Amino acid sequence: SQQGEEDPQALSIQEGENATMNCSYKTSINNLQWYRQNSGRGLVHLILIRSNEREKHSGRLRVTLDTSKKSSSLLITASRAADTASYFCATDRSNFNKFYFGSGTKLNVKP
């Protein structure tokens, strides 16, 4: 079964707006990562947040983690058409070698 579930499944915004997507998971984790997948391509790693961290920034990306609610959010500020992609969260549990991906949020940024 999927460890993570993203919400919303699809999101359509105008260029320049902020995009927020959420990830919920079921069991305790060590780390949570976000990946981007452009249509027809492999996934690209965006950012990692550890279970003892609450917030992390990287460029226009801001990730938060609430372990009490078993949820994370990814905020993309000042979105661009090039941000159009699917975004996935991935978690690992006690086994650092197994990663569980959510079903993804499909983001469409209109120019």
Added chain:
Amino acid sequence: NAGVTQTPKFQVLKTGQSMTLQCAQDMNHEYMSWYRQDPGMGLRLIHYSVGAGITDQGEVPNGYNVSRSTTEDFPLRLLSAAPSQTSVYFCASRVGYEQYFGPGTRLTVT
């Protein structure tokens, strides 16, 4: 660096046929893995390897075999293809927690 490469890009198989999906990386990563991605779903881990000679099962290993004789290569074998194995297959290698993905192989089993 070529990164992670996968061949073929596309493949059509008949039910019962066998084939090997190739994956290679030139980054000297010890960890490699195979995932499948079905429409509207995230990736599910099939098998992974933490180094040459060491492999283990992921979430959905049935119907697939792997071996790891070198650091660079991690082939995935479908023993007897079934329509349920129609999917896009991604290979990845990893350093730390960051995974590097190949471009994928789109497999259709008729």
